[in-house]
Amino acid sequence: MATNWKKTFTILFSGQIFSILTSSMVQFAIIWHLTATTESAVVLTMAGLVGFLPQAILGPFIGVWLDRWNRKLTMIAADSSIALFSLILGLYYYFGDPSLGFVYVILLIRSIASAFHAPALQAAIPLLAPEDQLTRVAGWHQMVFSVSTVIGPALGIAVYSAASLGVVLFLDVVGALIANLMLLFVPIRQSKPEVQEAPHFLNEFKLGWKTFVQARPIVIITAATAVFSIVFMPLATLFPFMTLSHFGRGGYSASLIEAVFSVGMILGGLLLAVMASKWKDITYICWSLVIIGLTCLASGMIGPGAFVVFIALSFLMGAASPFFNGPYMAMIQKAYAPEMLGRVISLVTSVMLLASPIGLLLAGPLVDKYGIQSWFFWSGVVTVLTGALLLASFKKLQVSDPAPQS
Template sequence: MLTNFWTGIPALRSRNYRLFFAGQGISLIGSWMTQVATVWLVYQLTNSPLMLGVVGFTSQIPSFFLAPFGGVLVDRWNTRKILIITQVLAMMQSLALAVLALTGTIDIWHIIFLSLFQGVINALDAPARQTFVPEMVEKRADLASAIALNSSLVNGGRLIGPAIAGIVIARVGASYCFLIDGISYIAVIAAFVAMRVKPKQITARTGNVLQRLKEGYIYAFNSPLIRSVLLLLALFSLMATPYITLIPIFATKVLGGDAHTLGFLTSASGVGALIGGIYLSTRKSVLGLGKIIAFAPALCGTGIIVFALSRTLWLSILMLLLVGLGSILQISSSNTVIQTIVEDDKRGRVMSLFTMSFLGMFPFGNLIAGILAERIGAPYTLIIGGVFCILGSLLFAKYLPKIRQATRSIYQQKGIIPASHST
């Protein structure tokens, strides 16, 4: 039965990826516990939607400025060693939060500083993690499955982590969420150490870092598919993802709940995302992902709008399930398409642009959402974001036929499609 499970999901046929799957699965539960505990603690300390936005801004802004440089380093350095270093640093960050919270000395400025530190770590970790996926799978054909399964892993953690966090926060406090997260990093660090990975071929390059950055930008934005996917992803991240930061307001002020309610709401989006991730992980081909990328933001935007208008817990949970489904379809499909067509020697830099478009837009979305929520209220803020998601979806769908035509030759060169097919 176990053998059938491995063969049913192509990526799990690779030993290295199975190690990653197990270690990262444990670590991500802790990471989601910390995320929920952080927004809850910030709101308890300040009772301010603006401060929720500020903390969200500081935790993600390094990805916008530093991720491109991280991509250059990833193209030049040993990826596994980079990931071990970033995981050790992330463990130290979580344990620092735990010590401050357990001793009762934590203040909002501590959270802001440590969130900024985690953001710097993520700016290097995210492009390294994206680039390392092809190194973990033994067969190139299993790459799409691995990318989609990564998303399932993240959202499996989102399903379990917040539910546990809600219980832990209600029973013993947010500090123990940070402690559990810090300990959970041991699993993924051990997984990276245990892997047997072929040494990455690192070609000697001429030119300085800025020249390498420019080369990566030109390559990405000269590709109609990569350019369009990155721009849509940036809009999606700016307008859709701030719902995560504002959830404590809906859990307490709108729905009249507590930490348990927060856990239910966050887990609901994880359920939807897990469903989408499992679906994508079983797909055999990249074909058809263009339509999914066009459709997913509209699905997510609709869910956000109805969630903003909902005043009952069951409807809010249902809508966040749709939001999670739309989010993972958008993010994972975009990742898979880009990873499929990008040239290996530019993978780190292009995936750093993916990180910049995805994680790098979070801080601006969080800050804007925090300011708007303070002025016009959280429900109206989310409605605006949902409308922009739908508009972006419609615009991408309008130009999708032209994008397909421009990308056809690349898919043919890689043997993905014959001349009569489209992307």
């Protein structure tokens, strides 16, 4: 591992960049299509809801299987399933115009497959990298994600405008095939579980929960993340609506905001990879929340003519994001044994994703009634307070509670 781990991650991330790129194209193209055809925040939040809810509900149970299944094969099967249903929806759009219900069903199925893929990848990372390099790898992961998402919205809207949504969905199939091909060359040495019989879900869930709560710092951060997810995650769906309704601009301006946010994430991920050992993970997390909150709050106060200011705020918001996501996942990977990571990561992911639909259900009606800026403003206030309270909690915790052990 000491000599080959960088080469391994080069191969792994080289494949994932294609999958994330095409998925980003699909995600933005679908959101923009629904925005342009319905002009309804409720429709957008429903699309977000069916994308989040399956992962939130299934996560704890999926984690039981992830700690027993081959994680590489799980990722390949999940990515292939996503590609298959992209193909089905693409064919429907190519030959006709599917109903909203059908679109929701496909998004639902894609979300179920994603519930297997994302935690399987995160649980595999500690098997591929030394423990003291996990925060640095998290920075690389954020860069790969950001490079793909910075290009994805622009390509998605370009292909959507020049051809159709069906063509965008077909490209997602190609991206998944490339990612799976590269993954075949990545050796993931996963120890076999001691228990071979079919697990009892309730007992395994309890075991995962008991393991999770043993690391008190992770529990505190996860609680803060749930609050953050309720107020912030709806913005990922509502960003195009802000561009359309408040600034009165079209698809290319909406894709510009997505691109600027992602450029910020690229630079933030690069900075995190360079500065990984400068400060503690929790320091990065708290200040990330404060900066994200301040940019959201400011976005909720600017006028319709300040689109350039919104661009700058989106950049800062994106640059701060890797300093939350990367260190948080690295803390989890360091705090638990590899054979339990599938359950713990799935459980943590479920907490975050279950909070997100709550935010989406609240955001849709409130945005339709009070405007998109109101959600930006108050989400910023809550996020700043969450970061400040989390920092205060960890100052007390350092005195009374030892750091978690892996």
